[in-house]
Amino acid sequence: MSYDFKKIEKKWQKIWDDKKVFQAENNSDKPKFYALVEFPYPSGQGLHVGHPRPYTALDIVARKKRMQGYNVLYPMGWDAFGLPTENYAIKTGIHPREVTKRNVAHFKSQLKALGYSFDWSREINTTDPEYYKWTQWIFIQLYKHGLAYKKEFPINFCTNCKVGLANEEVVNGVCEKCGGEVVRKVKNQWMLKITDYAQKLLDDLDTVDYIERVKTSQKNWIGRSEGALIDFPITGTDDFITVYTTRPDTIYGSTYMVVSPEHPIIDKYEHRLKNMDEIRAYKQEAIKKSDFERTEIIKEKTGVKLEGLTAINPISKKEIPVYTSDYVLMTYGTGAIMAVPAHDQRDYEFAKIFNIPIVEVISGGNIEVEAYTDSMNGVAINSPLIEGLKGKDAINHMIEILEERGIGQRKVNYRLRDWVFSRQRYWGEPIPMVYCEHCGWVPVPEEELPIELPDVENYKPADDGESPLANMPQWYNTKCPVCGAEAKRETDTMPQWAGSSWYYLRYTDPDNNEVLAGKDALDYWMNVDWYNGGMEHTTLHLLYSRFWHKFLYDIGVVNTPEPYAKRTSHGMILGDNNEKMSKSRGNVVNPDDVVDEYGADTLRTYEMFIGDFEKAAPWNENGVKGCKRFLDRVYNLTELVADGKGYTPELETYIHQTIKKVTDDIDSMKFNTAIAALMKLANYYYEAKKITKDDIRTFIILLNPMAPHVTEEIWQMMGFEGMLNETSWPVYDISKTVNDTIEIPIQINGKLRAKIVVDKEADADELKAAVFANDVVKKLTDGKMIAKQIYVPGRVYNIVVK
RNA sequence: GCGGAUAUGGCGGAAUUGGCAGACGCGCCAGAUUUAGGAUCUGGUACUGUAAAGUGUGUAGGUUCAAAUCCUAUUAUCCGCACCA
Numbered sequence: 001m002s003y004d005f006k007k008i009e010k011k012w013q014k015i016w017d018d019k020k021v022f023q024a025e026n027n028s029d030k031p032k033f034y035a036l037v038e039f040p041y042p043s044g045q046g047l048h049v050g051h052p053r054p055y056t057a058l059d060i061v062a063r064k065k066r067m068q069g070y071n072v073l074y075p076m077g078w079d080a081f082g083l084p085t086e087n088y089a090i091k092t093g094i095h096p097r098e099v100t101k102r103n104v105a106h107f108k109s110q111l112k113a114l115g116y117s118f119d120w121s122r123e124i125n126t127t128d129p130e131y132y133k134w135t136q137w138i139f140i141q142l143y144k145h146g147l148a149y150k151k152e153f154p155i156n157f158c159t160n161c162k163v164g165l166a167n168e169e170v171v172n173g174v175c176e177k178c179g180g181e182v183v184r185k186v187k188n189q190w191m192l193k194i195t196d197y198a199q200k201l202l203d204d205l206d207t208v209d210y211i212e213r214v215k216t217s218q219k220n221w222i223g224r225s226e227g228a229l230i231d232f233p234i235t236g237t238d239d240f241i242t243v244y245t246t247r248p249d250t251i252y253g254s255t256y257m258v259v260s261p262e263h264p265i266i267d268k269y270e271h272r273l274k275n276m277d278e279i280r281a282y283k284q285e286a287i288k289k290s291d292f293e294r295t296e297i298i299k300e301k302t303g304v305k306l307e308g309l310t311a312i313n314p315i316s317k318k319e320i321p322v323y324t325s326d327y328v329l330m331t332y333g334t335g336a337i338m339a340v341p342a343h344d345q346r347d348y349e350f351a352k353i354f355n356i357p358i359v360e361v362i363s364g365g366n367i368e369v370e371a372y373t374d375s376m377n378g379v380a381i382n383s384p385l386i387e388g389l390k391g392k393d394a395i396n397h398m399i400e401i402l403e404e405r406g407i408g409q410r411k412v413n414y415r416l417r418d419w420v421f422s423r424q425r426y427w428g429e430p431i432p433m434v435y436c437e438h439c440g441w442v443p444v445p446e447e448e449l450p451i452e453l454p455d456v457e458n459y460k461p462a463d464d465g466e467s468p469l470a471n472m473p474q475w476y477n478t479k480c481p482v483c484g485a486e487a488k489r490e491t492d493t494m495p496q497w498a499g500s501s502w503y504y505l506r507y508t509d510p511d512n513n514e515v516l517a518g519k520d521a522l523d524y525w526m527n528v529d530w531y532n533g534g535m536e537h538t539t540l541h542l543l544y545s546r547f548w549h550k551f552l553y554d555i556g557v558v559n560t561p562e563p564y565a566k567r568t569s570h571g572m573i574l575g576d577n578n579e580k581m582s583k584s585r586g587n588v589v590n591p592d593d594v595v596d597e598y599g600a601d602t603l604r605t606y607e608m609f610i611g612d613f614e615k616a617a618p619w620n621e622n623g624v625k626g627c628k629r630f631l632d633r634v635y636n637l638t639e640l641v642a643d644g645k646g647y648t649p650e651l652e653t654y655i656h657q658t659i660k661k662v663t664d665d666i667d668s669m670k671f672n673t674a675i676a677a678l679m680k681l682a683n684y685y686y687e688a689k690k691i692t693k694d695d696i697r698t699f700i701i702l703l704n705p706m707a708p709h710v711t712e713e714i715w716q717m718m719g720f721e722g723m724l725n726e727t728s729w730p731v732y733d734i735s736k737t738v739n740d741t742i743e744i745p746i747q748i749n750g751k752l753r754a755k756i757v758v759d760k761e762a763d764a765d766e767l768k769a770a771v772f773a774n775d776v777v778k779k780l781t782d783g784k785m786i787a788k789q790i791y792v793p794g795r796v797y798n799i800v801v802k
Numbered sequence: 803g804c805g806g807a808u809a810u811g812g813c814g815g816a817a818u819u820g821g822c823a824g825a826c827g828c829g830c831c832a833g834a835u836u837u838a839g840g841a842u843c844u845g846g847u848a849c850u851g852u853a854a855a856g857u858g859u860g861u862a863g864g865u866u867c868a869a870a871u872c873c874u875a876u877u878a879u880c881c882g883c884a885c886c887a
Binding site: 002213221247332346538539609612615618625626680792 | 804805808813814815818821826827828841842843866867868880881882883885886
């Protein structure tokens with residue numbers, strides 16, 4: 001018989017709501033537990049079948065923790081600023097605020113239908129002025145501490161969205177959001193100095209419990225490298241070109257230099273350059289290309305020699321030519337390199353094309369064929385000052401020499417660049433700054449926050465790429481907060497990353513009007529104990545929010561140096577054809593349909609049972625049916641309930657094992673095997689054709705975090721006291737997880753040949769006797785020499801015969 | 803190119819971390835029930851073989867009493883970064 005999930009699920013959702021059973025207390029004697037999932041962007045499409053996977057996972061954790069006596073905060077909100085809403089507004093003329101309101105209402109009803117134990121009294125929305133007031137406040141603090149600045153910056157500009165993009169938002173040379181062509185354009189942009197925090201962001205990864213691949217991607221993004229700055233004198237001047245290198249030990253092999261096409265040295269020595277036309281043409285060509293195009297053409301190196309300009313290798317004292325080439329980027333290091341063709345593959349290719357001498361200075365490779373780039377094993381040759389030294393010794397020794405002679409210094413570099421924080425868009429937080437002719441950039445006084453978004457006629461950015469706000473003099477004209485003169489507001493808005501960089505703080509105290517969150521609330525709740533989110537956010541969102549948190553820590557707003565104690569990541573749910581779900585592939589599953597046909601408990605259970613939580617897994621309708629069948633079987637267990645205790649010792653062991661298994665598996669995110677263990681136990685009861693009242697009680701508590709509605713219903717049917725979600729999580733007795741007898745497999749020469757059952761207390765002699773009493777063992781060892789016997793207690797008995 | 807991950811039945815996936823490979827679910831086969839379909843229940847199901855037995859965790863070697871698990875080489879797929887000096 002199938003249970004009536006439609007009735008049951010609605011019923012319990014209402015009871016939980018009415019009784020506010022999942023509200024977290026800001027004052028409690030219980031230990032706290034803060035579980036967090038990434039809040040969704042409320043898109044017009046509604047909930048995707050991928051959303052419930054992480055939400056259910058941490059809902060399971062949260063529900064179990066509550067039953068284990070924790071005061072649990074499991075909040076939800078809306079990351080609602082963003083382009084799709086704005087684009088929709090452009091298309092339809094409906095105000096983004098209105099669109100957001102509708103989408104949020106839709107999302108919320110969908111989430112409620114899944115029975116999550118969110119504390120809805122703490123719901124937040126990044127587009128709410130009471131919320132973004134504090135986003136703006138943080139920006140002002142950043143500005144006051146010198147971490148926000150405006151700068152002419154060549155940015156990636158999407159020709160379709162007409163908006164500047166962060167490097168991170170350009171994917172494969174096109175706009176991540178719309179796929180439009182991206183070109184480089186110089187604009188005056190607000191920047192955040194995340195690079196000041198590069199080392200801290202790197203170091204403190206050692207203090208947090210993030211899954212390894214997340215840590216790795218954070219490290220790669222920060223991209224620390226150690227090396228040296230070296231000055232190469234320009235022939236016939238007192239001037240020099242400074243390069244950055246990680247391999248100062250190869251300096252004797254530097255037979256030419258390359259500067260980026262944007263390097264200022266070109267304009268500076270324009271008068272000396274004999275082929276300026278050629279250089280200028282090359283430069284034009286390079287600047288026009290986006291970063292992607294420049295880096296995509298890996299096939300052949302191009303470049304132009306700076307005729308009339310040479311440099312002196314400061315160690316070998318040789319005069320060397322200088323080239324410009326787009327394989328050197330202005331945005332990394334100094335925008336100039338000392339090229340060592342023998343030991344860098346890019347330089348090698350370039351040197352081959354331009355017929356530049358290749359001088360081997362590290363032995364061990366074959367430079368006739370390719371550059372030898374191993375920095376650890378080769379020995380320095382043709383390098384009088386460091387001859388014979390190896391690896392780090394050679395590098396350090398050379399840096400010491402450079403420093404002694406005043407021509408270079410040790411230097412750490414990071415790939416991380418400052419965060420382009422401006423967007424020329426409407427649907428974002430206005431940047432709370434005012435420009436005054438006399439005072440320059442001045443932050444809005446804090447008591448005037450929030451600076452609210454005005455209503456505009458048209459959401460479309462101007463063709464010159466300025467924000468729609470730039471068409472609103474009545475909004476941007478204001479008085480300078482310092483001198484009172486006529487002044488203009490900043491019309492750029494913040495990127496979508498802003499609101500999500502601190503939202504987890506607001507949940508601790510969502511209604512506070514005085515501060516972004518009260519000190520007591522922060523002291524009590526921080527850090528987030530467990531944060532789960534998608535792999536796509538493990539570099540940017542995570543890095544940005546750690547940066548903001550560290551800044552807030554430094555100015556005394558929060559009391560912990562890191563926001564998230566633990567970070568995990570879930571795999572994607574793919575279509576049934578094993579491809580990413582998308583409309584164009586026609587493999588999209590709508591969670592509403594699943595809830596409607598099978599119920600929320602089934603959807604939750606299925607998404608947890610689908611496979612390894614961290615890996616992608618394809619949707620399978622039959623798998624959903626299997627989970628529905630399981631829940632029906634659980635419901636129908638009520639018909640097998642018999643009175644009395646009547647545990648067999650075997651069954652008692654089984655139950656304790658299952659409690660242990662489910663408890664441990666939830667903590668380690670192995671939800672699939674936790675459910676498998678419960679399925680197995682249910683099968684066992686069906687085989688026995690009976691279940692005691694105590695057993696069914698334990699069973700439904702264990703299943704409750706995954707399938708909260710049907711278990712709550714069974715609880716009530718069975719007449720157990722109170723509500724299931726308010727009862728205690730079962731505790732296992734470790735001594736009862738072991739059977740009285742154990743089965744030992746016997747291997748002969750490593751092959752399984754027999755199994756024997758012995759008492760768990762049996763000593764070595766008893767065991768040995770039992771092993772050799774076995775017929776198969778007798779047969780196979782009779783008349784043979786026993787060379788060795790290995791007994792792994794409780795595991796295996798292996799006999800080696802000859 | 804660099805970095806990371808993965809590879810196990812027809813499918814999704816288990817395997818106490820070196821100790822019985824294939825738990826659990828799907829699918830499939832057979833039986834029961836049903837007017838039939840569906841649903842449900844019971845049993846079976848890695849491969850070869852009637853069987854005895856043998857083979858088997860991408861491929862090839864190795865270490866070990868014992869390898870999906872460790873080592874070496876190699877292939878494929880996916881993801882991230884991508885001329886980072």
